[in-house]
Amino acid sequence: xxxxxxxxxxxxGAAALADNLLTDELHEVTVNVNGxxxxxxxxxxxLLSDFLRHDLxxxxxxxxxxxxxCGACTVLVDGAPARACLMFAVQAQSHEVTTxxxxxxxxxxMNHVQxxxxxxxxxxxxxxxxxxxxxxxxxxxxNPDPTExxxxxxxxxxxxxxxxxxxxxxxVLRAAELKREAGEPA
Amino acid sequence: xxxxxxxxxxxxxxEEAVRALGEHPDAKVLAGGQSLIPVLSMxxxxxxxxxxxxxxAGLGEVEVSDEWVRVGALVTxxxxxxxxxxxxxxxxxxxxxxxxxxxAIRNRGTTVGSIxxxxxxxxxxxxxxxxxxxxxxxxxQGRREIPASEFFAGALETTLAHDEVIExxxxxxxxGGTTTAFLESARRKGDYAMAGVAVALTVDESGQITSAxxxxxxxxxxxxxxxxxxxxxxxxxxDVDWSVIDDAVQDHIExxxxxxxSAEYRAHLAGELARRAFAQAAATHPGGNS
Ligand SMILES: Cc1cc2nc3c(=O)[nH]c(=O)nc-3n(C[C@H](O)[C@H](O)[C@H](O)COP(=O)(O)OP(=O)(O)OC[C@H]3O[C@@H](n4cnc5c(N)ncnc54)[C@H](O)[C@@H]3O)c2cc1C
Ligand code: FES
Ligand code: FES
Numbered sequence: 001x002x003x004x005x006x007x008x009x010x011x012x013g014a015a016a017l018a019d020n021l022l023t024d025e026l027h028e029v030t031v032n033v034n035g036x037x038x039x040x041x042x043x044x045x046x047l048l049s050d051f052l053r054h055d056l057x058x059x060x061x062x063x064x065x066x067x068x069x070c071g072a073c074t075v076l077v078d079g080a081p082a083r084a085c086l087m088f089a090v091q092a093q094s095h096e097v098t099t100x101x102x103x104x105x106x107x108x109x110m111n112h113v114q115x116x117x118x119x120x121x122x123x124x125x126x127x128x129x130x131x132x133x134x135x136x137x138x139x140x141x142x143n144p145d146p147t148e149x150x151x152x153x154x155x156x157x158x159x160x161x162x163x164x165x166x167x168x169x170x171x172v173l174r175a176a177e178l179k180r181e182a183g184e185p186a
Numbered sequence: 187x188x189x190x191x192x193x194x195x196x197x198x199x200x201e202e203a204v205r206a207l208g209e210h211p212d213a214k215v216l217a218g219g220q221s222l223i224p225v226l227s228m229x230x231x232x233x234x235x236x237x238x239x240x241x242x243a244g245l246g247e248v249e250v251s252d253e254w255v256r257v258g259a260l261v262t263x264x265x266x267x268x269x270x271x272x273x274x275x276x277x278x279x280x281x282x283x284x285x286x287x288x289x290a291i292r293n294r295g296t297t298v299g300s301i302x303x304x305x306x307x308x309x310x311x312x313x314x315x316x317x318x319x320x321x322x323x324x325x326x327q328g329r330r331e332i333p334a335s336e337f338f339a340g341a342l343e344t345t346l347a348h349d350e351v352i353e354x355x356x357x358x359x360x361x362g363g364t365t366t367a368f369l370e371s372a373r374r375k376g377d378y379a380m381a382g383v384a385v386a387l388t389v390d391e392s393g394q395i396t397s398a399x400x401x402x403x404x405x406x407x408x409x410x411x412x413x414x415x416x417x418x419x420x421x422x423x424x425d426v427d428w429s430v431i432d433d434a435v436q437d438h439i440e441x442x443x444x445x446x447x448s449a450e451y452r453a454h455l456a457g458e459l460a461r462r463a464f465a466q467a468a469a470t471h472p473g474g475n476s
Pocket of ligand 3 (some may be wrong): 161
């Protein structure tokens with residue numbers, strides 16, 4: 001018969017394993033979001049999308065597929081679109097993150113892309129919209145006068161179950177127009 | 187769909203990264219995370235530690251020499267795509283990178299990471315193969331070089347040791363008189379290709395073919411090189427009826443079916459794309475007609 005005490009190394013081993021595998025180590029993470037530094041204590045595995053939504057209560061960033069395919073969670077990292085579901089909050093610390101809230105979060109502060117979506121019916125249920133707004137806003141910075149084909153290509157990484165995309169393509173072209181008008185000297 | 191717990195390590199030197207990998211048999215390297223994080227979220231892997239390369243200096247460079255384009259481990263697809271010197275030295279890089287994922291993925295995903303990941307559906311492993319590229323590995327014993335032909339061992343498998351990190355890869359430059367093309371077919375632009383092909387066609391001063399090679403995407407287990415020089419040497423590229431390569435292409439590939447596409451259709455695409463890519467490379471030769 002095995003004495004109970006014989007099991008103690010096993011137990012210690014199991015405890016070490018459990019410690020290694022099952023517990024989360026917490027990190028104090030500071031991320032610059034929409035121009036303000038936010039500090040929270042989170043596990044290393046906290047996705048940036050969950051950090052934004054759960055820890056910062058910025059629920060404008062939507063989560064669809066959680067593996068990079070749908071584009072709903074797209075935010076700007078140092079101005080360039082990136083999937084928030086494919087980044088850990090700990091990785092975002094040295095970067096500037098912009099969410100859809102940072103582009104405009106009330107009827108009178110909408111940016112040119114948000115305005116264009118409203119005008120052209122670029123959304124129906126709105127679930128996919130934040131990912132489109134961030135992606136297109138960044139694209140128009142580099143490409144102020146896109147062709148229809150370019151407009152189609154820029155949204156090819158974002159899925160929409162409602163609109164059929166036609167009005168989203170129109171919205172891209174309209175947003176470019178609005179941006180150019182705003183940039184022209186009065 | 188959330189990753190399980192892991193310890194996050196942020197080394198600042200390659201030595202430290204390699205030591206951490208040596209100490210933890212179930213640790214994994216984290217670069218851009220664009221392949222690894224989905225794998226973790228789907229719990230297809232449960233590493234105990236992630237060793238993030240982001241804080242290591244000196245891995246973010248693209249360097250061009252007479253023979254190589256050297257790409258550091260932290261160079262993103264987007265950064266390499268935009269690199270004018272790299273493009274001038276090896277146009278095939280940009281021809282292929284345009285097809286890698288969507289811009290938002292390219293902004294974070296690294297070219298070296300996609301080679302380390304060794305997905306036969308990835309574009310850049312085939313580019314490493316066709317350029318006779320080299321992987322620069324850094325391990326506990328220091329540096330070693332692994333030629334592309336010895337690097338890819340199987341689907342998602344390489345000969346890199348667990349405690350080695352890829353510091354950079356070098357894509358070989360082609361000799362003068364070479365033109366290249368890259369073509370693929372995907373359901374949606376930016377998705378993984380159903381089939382794709384990279385080709386390189388070299389001619390001598392008299393315009394006769396001295397080398398013709400192809401490497402495929404999504405239709406082989408391991409990216410390799412199909413050398414068609416034997417059948418084509420001495421021919422004038424614009425005179426060739428490219429259906430002469432059909433049998434060799436079909437012998438080389440091993441297409442498999444998945445939910446997107448049947449094996450037969452992949453084989454059909456690979457054949458068609460290879461003919462078109464060679465015709466394109468032929469037409470862009472100085473002696474070609476475009
Ligand atoms: C929606 C979507 C679509 C995509 N479409 C395509 C596509 O069409 N074509 C394509 O090629 N790719 C595609 N990808 C994958 C993308 O190219 C990844 O960026 C790339 O495969 C991995 O690079 P990474 O830097 O993100 O590596 P990570 O995800 O960080 O790492 C990938 C693997 O490589 C290892 N690794 C990374 N760097 C090193 C290193 N320096 N040394 C040792 N090991 C290392 C990691 O441990 C891990 O196992 C897609 C991804 C997504 C999410
Ligand atoms: S939730 Fe991130 S891409 Fe779908
Ligand atoms: S508006 Fe409903 S998913 Fe796009």
